[in-house]
Amino acid sequence: MKCFIAILILTGYNVLPYREYYWDLRTDTKNTMVSDAMRRDRFRQILKYIHCADNAQPDNTVKVWKIRPFMDELKIKFINNWIPEENLDFDESMIKYYGRHSSKQFTRDKPIRFGYKMWCLNSPSGYLINLDMYQGKNPRGNENYEKQFGKCIAPLVSMTDEFPEPIKLLLFKFYFDNLFSGFDVLYYLKQKGYQGTGTIRENRIPKSCPLSDKRTFSKNNRRGTFESSIG
Structure with a gap:
């Protein structure tokens, strides 16, 4: 999880058009710090399932209830x-x-x-x-x-x-x-x-x-x- 969060921080200031580009084979987009630290599919899986709040119980009074x-x-x-x-x-x-x-x-x-x-x-x-x-x-x-x-x-x-x-x-x-x-x-x-x-x-x-x-x-x-x- 620390590695996952580190990738989120890095991609916040080293911005590419698409997230998948960090694992791309082209030298002008690939980031070895990301690709060597975690597999792309593993990162996708964590990103898909990680949540800070229960999606089954939304609080519609708070616009940012998910975080x-x-x-x-x-x-x-x-x-x-x-x-x-x-x-x-x-x-x-x-x-x-x-x-x-x-x-x-x-x-x-x-x-x-x-x-x-x-x-x-x-x-x-x-x-x-x-x-x-x-x-x-x-x-x-x-x-x-x-x-x-x-x-x-x-x-x-x-x-x-x-x-x-x-x-x-x-x-x-x-x-x-x-x-x-x-x-x-x-x-x-x-x-x-x-x-x-x-x-x-x-x-x-x-x-x-x-x-x-x-x-x-x-x-x-x-x-x-x-x-x-x-x-």
Whole structure:
């Protein structure tokens, strides 16, 4: 099984038009790392019969129900093997996919425009601590968090709830971009003993907040300058 999974990983970045080409006799397609490790028919057999969920009991409320048990196991392993660090990043990540699936997303002006969108919590070294797949309406989503903070940042708040109890007491600093920033979530993180830093969209700034106008600020200051407001 380790060999089978290794082949899946290798074929993810060494891409050929058809999977069978890795066992092809032509020198421009054959991959000896694959063909010498496992026979083609054996690989096909495992691929046909391996499942992460019971196909006889589908959960139609979850678009990715076939791999949800596997994702849940990964989440547990990621957190259990994580060495906590102070600074953490929360952002979206695209997994390239051109096939047909109801969860496939299209994002304009992105390096990967078609694929699956994942909410990811990472350490500065790039270690993936936790993840959640965007499915439109999240059947496992916390409706209270979504109403209070918004659907994009709600997964981060839920991920902090999934930290083991001793880790929850650590003083984390979260960083995110303007898709996730908002005063409500920043205030919530502060109440939990955490810090949050991120750019913010102008339409999310309360009128009572004494920050300079975006155009005026950009005109009078160099790139990298920031303005703070305490109150």
